[in-house]
Amino acid sequence: MNIVVASGKGGTGKTTIATSLAMLLNEHISKPVKIVDSDVEAPNAHLVLKPQINQTRDASIALPVFSADICTGCKICVDVCRYHAIVMTGEIPYVMEQLCHGCGSCTLQCPVNAITEEAHAIGQLSMGSTQAGLGFAKGELTISEPMSAPVIRQLKQWQLDADSINILDAPPGASCPVVETLRRADFALLVTEPTPFGLHDLKQIIQLVQLMKIPHAVIINRSNLAKNIIEPICKANRIPILLRIPFDKITAEQLSTGKALIEIRPNLIDELRQVFQSILKLTGQEIE
Numbered sequence: 599m600n601i602v603v604a605s606g607k608g609g610t611g612k613t614t615i616a617t618s619l620a621m622l623l624n625e626h627i628s629k630p631v632k633i634v635d636s637d638v639e640a641p642n643a644h645l646v647l648k649p650q651i652n653q654t655r656d657a658s659i660a661l662p663v664f665s666a667d668i669c670t671g672c673k674i675c676v677d678v679c680r681y682h683a684i685v686m687t688g689e690i691p692y693v694m695e696q697l698c699h700g701c702g703s704c705t706l707q708c709p710v711n712a713i714t715e716e717a718h719a720i721g722q723l724s725m726g727s728t729q730a731g732l733g734f735a736k737g738e739l740t741i742s743e744p745m746s747a748p749v750i751r752q753l754k755q756w757q758l759d760a761d762s763i764n765i766l767d768a769p770p771g772a773s774c775p776v777v778e779t780l781r782r783a784d785f786a787l788l789v790t791e792p793t794p795f796g797l798h799d800l801k802q803i804i805q806l807v808q809l810m811k812i813p814h815a816v817i818i819n820r821s822n823l824a825k826n827i828i829e830p831i832c833k834a835n836r837i838p839i840l841l842r843i844p845f846d847k848i849t850a851e852q853l854s855t856g857k858a859l860i861e862i863r864p865n866l867i868d869e870l871r872q873v874f875q876s877i878l879k880l881t882g883q884e885i886e
């Protein structure tokens with residue numbers, strides 16, 4: 599089962615919820631639980647969970663390499679590339695690496711097999727576990743590399759286990775990396791805050807999960823900051839609000855030292871367990 603914890607806006611407490619949910623499920627259910635940090639431009643779940651990493655591998659894309667001896671200069675590859683990553687330099691094509699998505703279309707379409715592919719590392723994937731036995735995986739995009747979606751895709755291919763409860767900590771926003779994280783999700787837990795920016799970005803992520811037909815619900819973090827900002831959109835879209843977490847300064851200070859939310863506020867353990875029970879109910883699943 600794949601549960602994506604997402605938030606249109608960064609800084610709403612998405613990782614705070616994802617790490618604590620994963621920790622408590624690891625303690626309280628019989629299935630294996632894994633947290634998969636898909637926020638590959640700024641992964642930070644490891645700061646809370648402090649896992650032991652025992653395996654790493656590169657995330658890469660396949661860049662086209664053109665053979666000047668075979669290429670006829672037909673430009674089919676230029677036309678095929680929907681990302682406009684290929685230009686002709688004289689009679690020979692040239693790939694602009696920063697634009698190439700490694701989709702392989704040019705290689706497939708070249709009529710004379712003048713294109714081979716070369717792996718180009720764009721990030722690193724790692725896996726391990728915490729002292730408590732919670733499975734852990736994260737992806738990290740190399741600085742200066744522009745494309746995070748392939749790193750997320752490869753992280754998921756490597757680490758999503760059909761027999762586990764996988765909690766995916768999504769990147770902020772509602773663009774390609776979030777779409778990639780949400781693919782094959784069974785449920786999306788949308789963490790928001792009652793601010794105008796929080797509401798604006800929540801509307802975007804709601805549209806996205808509705809488009810992708812993923813069951814979803816909302817958690818309002820810092821719920822005491824303002825009243826009745828988030829509730830109307832949830833009511834209008836019939837989205838359940840599963841939890842409200844009020845802001846307090848001491849919790850915020852302790853979170854900044856790398857403590858988990860349920861360590862700081864154990865009273866939330868039962869409430870987060872209820873959140874999981876609601877997710878099971880909303881997705882029609884049964885897990886002990």
Ligand code: SF4
Pocket residue numbers: 664668669670671672673674675676691707708709710711712713
């Ligand atoms: S499709 Fe093949 S033959 Fe045509 S320009 Fe590209 S590499 Fe050369």
Ligand code: SF4
Pocket residue numbers: 660661662678679680681682683684693697698699700701702703704705
């Ligand atoms: S692999 Fe895909 S994105 Fe890259 S140059 Fe070829 S067609 Fe364009």
